[in-house]
Amino acid sequence: MQIHRIRGNDLNDALRRAKRTHGEGAVVVGHERTSDGGITLAVTVDQSAAVPAVESGAPKPARSPKPADVVRFPKAEATEPPTKRPALLEELAGRLSATGTSQEWIERVLSNVEEGTEEHPIDQVGNAIGSAFRIAKLPKAQGLTRVLALVGPTGSGKTSGLIKIGARLVRGGHPLRFASLDSRRVGAVEQLEAYAAALRVEARALPDGADLNQQSIGAAGCEVVLLDTTGRPQQDCARLVELRRNLEAEEAKVELSSFLVLPATLHRAAMQSAISQFGDLRLAGCVITKLDETPEPAHVLEYVAELGLPIAFLSDGRDLGRSLHRATPEALADLFLRGKLS
Secondary structure, eight states, X not given: OOOEEEEESSHHHHHXXXXXXXXXXXXXXXXXXXXXXXXXXXXXXXXXXXXXXXXXXXXXXXXXOSEEEXXXXXXXXXXXXXXXXXXXXXXXXXXXXXXXXXHHHHHHHHTTOOTTSSSOHHHHHHHHHHTTSOBOOOOOOTTOEEEEEEEOSTXXXXXXXXXXXXXXXXXXXXXXXXXXXXXXXXXXXXXXXXXXXXXXXXXXXXXXXXXXXXXXXXXXXXXXEEEEOOSOHHHHHHHHHHHHHHHHHHTOSEEEEEEEEEETTOOHHHHHHHHHHHGGGOOOEEEEEOGGGOSOTHHHHHHHXXXXXXXXXXXXXXXXXXXXXXXXXXXXXXXXXXXXXX
8 A cells, every 4th residue: 555645734734635636536544743733644545436444453554653534535526527737837846846846745835826816826836835944043143152063974065065154254244263173084174274264264173082162162252163073973963062061061152053964965865864863963954055966956955844954055056155045935945946046
């Protein structure tokens, strides 16, 4: 039995979407409440559309967190024509599919389109996509030094992302320093020091075993410390937990925020692994990188939205000045509808 998952704002909304997606043969075999107050149905499709006998010893469907009575949609009258999307919605569905959007998300966002309104369907779809995401806020901490640590898998773009953030802050006139926990990797510290020199700011190497506190990371006299990490989850988590503990013990006026770097090229299993490995860090949000390396960014974005993890930045190239963008609902809608940023 193949199980399909359908999300809705409430039970009626989810039932309506399940019927629209899978027709009269849709049978609900499970459900669960979502953290935002909505509901997810576990649906299977009975090709004969006949009510099956329910055996008491039948196994429960996989991934259905709660048992549920079988719910069948009322059969349509024979004269009812088959539901067909208008041409524009079919075009939008094609666009979304081309950027890697799942069928579930396509149905979800298209269900927000209302006919007879002044708002164009494309704008309605864009608004529905944008509203599905949390945007990480980076307010200026009055009287505090902010430490922004980027963590993530090796090769995810942590160092280049950190340098881009640094360039952005320097252009805005914010005093900052770079610091790196990645003293073992050949060329890692030298790369950071070279870019720091170009930006006319300081970079510090923090070797294994060095004490981590507000003095060693260079927090005094600057607004922001940008902290690079090794890409080794166990080591990075231990060092950042140590830094947080020491800052709290010192009652330092320093605020540590950790952001997970996720390349848009990652497959779901790798994303799940990264979230699991760095989940103990009280992640403040994430940075999506390598958006220029895939035509299907929706895969990673859907997963981030499902987690409710705020997005801080989007990166789509190597240019230090123009390839880092603050995440906005409009930018995220562009990625779903166009596969790239405007």
